[in-house]
Amino acid sequence: MNISELRKNSQRKFYESEIGRIPKEWNVAQIKNVGEIITGNTPSTKHPEYYGDTYMFVAPGDIGSSKYVRKTEKYLSGKGFEISRKVPQNSIMMICIGSTIGKIAIASEMLTTNQQINSIIPNEIYNNEYVYYALNYYFNKIKESKIEKQAVPIISKSKFSEICIPHIEKQEQRKIADILSAWDKAIELKEKLIEQKKEQKRGLMNKLLTGKLKLSGFNNEWTLKRLKEICIRIIRKNNGQDVPVLTISSLSGFLDQSERFSKVIAGKNVEKYTLLKHGEFSYNKGNSKTYPYGCIFRLEDYEEALVPNVYISFSMNGVDSNFYKYYFEAGLMNDQLAAIINTGVRNDGLLNLNADEFFDITLPVPSEYEQKQIGEILDVATKEINLHQQELEALKLQKKGLMQLLLTGIVRVNN
Known part of the structure; x- marks a missing residue:
């Protein structure tokens, strides 16, 4: 919109209606x-x-x-x-x-x-x-x-x-709809592109993290180790500091309880919560459509946080944390988890699995350098998806602004 159009819009008369301020x-x-x-x-x-x-x-x-x-x-x-x-x-x-x-x-x-x-x-x-x-x-x-x-x-x-x-006049209705439809089309195309990129990443993880696809120059056989051999269990409690209280969502990872539930639901039980530090992992034993055998996420957006003590928390030791972040994300432990989880869920909605059984699961262990290279490749795929998601949010924000301008008559398109 140019200056003359803005000046013209500013000279239009409006009135207060039952739906707010609209053109006369x-x-x-x-x-x-x-x-x-x-x-x-x-x-x-x-x-x-x-x-x-x-x-x-x-x-x-x-x-x-x-x-x-x-x-x-x-x-x-x-x-x-x-x-x-x-x-x-x-x-x-x-x-x-x-x-x-x-x-x-x-x-x-x-x-x-x-x-x-x-x-x-x-x-x-x-x-x-x-x-x-x-x-x-x-x-x-x-x-x-x-x-x-x-x-x-x-x-x-x-x-x-x-x-x-x-x-309003049908011609103006149609033009408003056409403009907003153009943004919807751009949003739809961006969402489809993101899904394609996510599918490509899933395929890449399945090949790289299982050794089905070997990187050039890496021909050594991978060893198998139990999780307890390459991690340290975290059971530390809060030291009295004021730190965020988090929960794990299977779709979004760590979320602040006050944001997800509109309040901190921990109550007095927060004293029993586990103090997790940046780069450490927690396993949420709750089943979901995305992760039927529970999900594991790494704490990345906080230096410290409290998580429910029913989560099994741990840090990786002597291996590349990034490699295993993607291994857990890909759900590559599901077959082993399915074999050891007792049928059904407990009264609290969690899967029947104790910590000893969880830490007995075996994982592939490539050389640390190969782990690092695979992690870096998957980092690139993740960053590309995140960039597209930022662009998607920008499109949605633009559409929201356009709706306000067009559907209140601040900007007119009848000419």
């Missing part, structure tokens, strides 16, 4: 006037003939970060679809019950949804992608006031129908 040429519309609202339903599971592989059946778990829903976990048969409330292609779907209230997506084809989702079929004066972006932006501003506080959060259909968005 804009009006406000309730969702019930934007289009028909449909609340989904679930065909009886007592009739297996209602389910099949023909029509998408959208549940909250199928609505994620993508603008369009193109696949679902469950599908309906023709019979199931006939008794369901049909959602036409290009309708906007929003989750209105449960912990993910407010997530929005567009139907890529004719489909149906369960009762946790309300759908809008926009009428002819609204662009469906504009409604998607406007509802996303304005609902997030008033989300807390619309949600009914109860065991399961809910937005009633009547409250949903009263949500307001700007009513």
Whole structure:
């Protein structure tokens, strides 16, 4: 935008509406006037003939970060679809019950949804992608006031129908949607590239960390050693200093408890927590989809931290820590862990595995120089992924800024 356009925008008149400050040429519309609202339903599971592989059946778990829903976990048969409330292609779907209230997506084809989702079929004066972006932006501003506080959060259909968005000329709607769609496309391409890079890294780890792919100049056989032979168990307690209290997430590694749970959940038990230092490892015995036999992470972003004493903590000794960071990340101990973990989980949700069994696991031990070279190659792959992730976050931040400018009329695109 050039100086003359900025000056022109600054001279436009605005007024305070029920959705905030918007241009005087804009009006406000309730969702019930934007289009028909449909609340989904679930065909009886007592009739297996209602389910099949023909029509998408959208549940909250199928609505994620993508603008369009193109696949679902469950599908309906023709019979199931006939008794369901049909959602036409290009309708906007929003989750209105449960912990993910407010997530929005567009139907890529004719489909149906369960009762946790309300759908809008926009009428002819609204662009469906504009409604998607406007509802996303304005609902997030008033989300807390619309949600009914109860065991399961809910937005009633009547409250949903009263949500307001700007009513503007369809040509301007389309241009706003086109601009934001361009950013969404860039975000989608960047996310796909990151997944490709992660898959390449996984393949590289599987080959390099198992000796299937040998680096040039390294022909020596690898030895096998028990973990207890190349590590030292950490059982130290806090020395009274004020240090962060962390937990381990299978997706993100070490996280501050106050950030993940909105408070430190350790309470008085923090006295029993293990004091971990930079470069040391902890094994979280909780199973997850990502790491079904628990996960091991190295402390990298803190000099010291407290971790639950149910974690098995240790430092590597006489070997390259970086090599084993990636070995643990790749889950290459899973087969051994599966063989020694007793079936099921304990009452506290942790896998049945004691420290002695864990430290008896055997690991490959290349020469220390080969370990170092492999670690450095994987460092390069990791840094490339991190760079792309930073670029992705920048794109998302730019889109957020654009939504604020375009959907409040600060920047106009009607000319």
